[in-house]
Amino acid sequence: MILQRQTKQKQIVLQALTELNHPTATAVFNRVHSEHPTVSRATVFRVLKQADQNGSILRLSFARGEDRFDYNPTPHYHVRCNICGCVSDVKMPYLTDLEQAVEDACGYRVYSHDVEFKGVCPDCQAGEKA
Amino acid sequence: MILQRQTKQKQIVLQALTELNHPTATAVFNRVHSEHPTVSRATVFRVLKQADQNGSILRLSFARGEDRFDYNPTPHYHVRCNICGCVSDVKMPYLTDLEQAVEDACGYRVYSHDVEFKGVCPDCQAGEKA
């Protein structure tokens, strides 16, 4: 593993990530930029990318839209609201046995999987009634 | 439902889709363009988008990479090879009961879900040994 230096910018970016709810890279940049205008956009993208490759955060790729990030690197599932676009964690056990089933079904060696649920969040459900 | 006209370009694009394995929009364009140079790139994207919205094909959004398309609109799962990038269908029952579990767990009303498995395809497994 290559040396990775601990820098102020990294701390700032990863701290901002913990303060936001499954943000996009741009959302992280906006947050960072408001308090630390000298931190560049490229740095935000680079730090998030490196942290994902480290396994210290998660990068979520949803249909129709830019990637989002989760400071919790433990594999878990997500739901996204079709209306407001917000994303929430799903508190449900991770179905590791699915991967074995896929290996048997199609001959791939399977290392991971992701599930994206789509629906309407509680807030938007309330809004629909009004 | 708005009127949708049947055009030659649509036929050409959707025919090309059936001849390719989970292609990207650009791959569909390349195929179409080789035989029908007058069909524009924008048309390929528009036709694929409309067909997805119709529900007559599937748009697959994978982590790290452009969207892919599947002429089979029936919900089903996919595996992607981390090495060559190819995508295959997974012949496994669609887990509709998962959606109910998510509704109970997080209060969303859930309408659909997608699963993306990641691993190494049989061809690349063979290549690794050599």
Next chain:
DNA sequence: ATCGTTAAAAAGACTAAGTACTATTAAATG
């Protein structure tokens, strides 16, 4: 069949997420 309406197409400009590049800065380590 052909006419009129208008959805859809062609061609190319545009947008924006993400990456690459280059000169410069600043962590880590002895």
Next chain:
DNA sequence: CATTTAATAGTACTTAGTCTTTTTAACGAT
């Protein structure tokens, strides 16, 4: 403190995808 080199700032670049304008053609109505 000096050296090494990862990381940063700033900007250019790439490209999947969309939008715009003008033109073409699908299809219901006459």
